[in-house]
Amino acid sequence: MTADRGKKSTHLVTGAGGFFASHLVKRLVAEEYSVLAWDVVPWEEASRLHDLPAAQLHYEQIDVGDASSVARHFPTGTDVVWHFAANADIPAGATQTALDVRHGLAPTQQILEAMRKSKGTRLVFPSSSAVYGIEEPHRRSEVDGPFLPVSLYGAAKVGCEALISAYCHCFGLSAVILRFGNLLGGSMRRGILHDFIAKLRENDAELTVLGSGQQRKSYVLVDDCVDASWLLSQHRAGRAGCEVYNVAAGGTLSVLQIAELVTSEMGLVGVPVRPAGDGTSWVGDQPVIDLDITKLLALGWRPRHSPEQAVRVATRRLLEQGGSS
Incomplete structure (x- = not known):
């Protein structure tokens, strides 16, 4: 080209x-x-x-x-x-x-x-x-x-x-x-949203999450x-x-909070979320990632989406694009 x-x-x-x-x-x-x-x-x-x-x-x-x-x-x-x-x-x-x-x-x-x-x-x-x-x-x-x-x-x-x-x-x-x-965003081929959408499309009676569900990250x-x-x-x-x-967007979300947001965007109500463990998601995972963005904010930049909005927007895009396909 x-x-x-x-x-x-x-x-x-x-x-x-x-x-x-x-x-x-x-x-x-x-x-x-x-x-x-x-x-x-x-x-x-x-x-x-x-x-x-x-x-x-x-x-x-x-x-x-x-x-x-x-x-x-x-x-x-x-x-x-x-x-x-x-x-x-x-x-x-x-x-x-x-x-x-x-x-x-x-x-x-x-x-x-x-x-x-x-x-x-x-x-x-x-x-x-x-x-x-x-x-x-x-x-x-x-x-x-x-x-x-x-x-x-x-x-x-x-x-x-x-x-x-x-x-x-x-x-x-x-x-x-x-x-x-x-x-987070559309066209993702791996990651937490991709994983949750795929699991819920296969079985919307429950959602199993890796680790304790309490892992908390800056999205x-x-x-x-x-x-x-x-x-x-x-x-x-x-x-x-x-x-x-x-x-980052400032603040954090837990895995359980993301599960709630994804199920809501998929129009599912009352889906039980079942943690698959009592620790992190995989070898090398970090239980907490909370980024201080004060230095970036000082340049005048502001995120247009909160972490919650980021999850919702990205989930919608993935659903529109076929999600886990």
């Missing part, structure tokens, strides 16, 4: 066919920026991007973990690199222990090396609340530490953050790191994350160094 490059700045998006990245690509195209989209899958499988006009989108099947491919194809004159290529299956790291290094840490180093040789490019990197681990469960700010992640996904994100910081300070790069809460609608990411990318323009921001 080839585009006729416009005069506006060019943006490279890695992992462009993924859930969040595809929403970002759509925003960039809507703003009439020229977008170079990289993903390891062929165009035919990048279905989330198929409704976009070809004039502003150039799609390339690139494995960002392959140093020679990145070095050979990295474009000169790129203004912003949105490096979103990563493993999206967090529990899988407990059984496939090389997964997050291969798809997270190694590709990030390849992108940074390419940026080091291409002056003037700034990086936007999606990290995760997984970096905070489970010590002293309280509202987490960007200055909290030490980072003691409990999943290999979280460990890889910590490693990526460290690499980005070092490259920025050693080579004058510019980067912003976004520590996302739990993202945020993908639309708000795109807005925040765009704001922060512009905030970093022309500034060397590295900065970190939590991105």
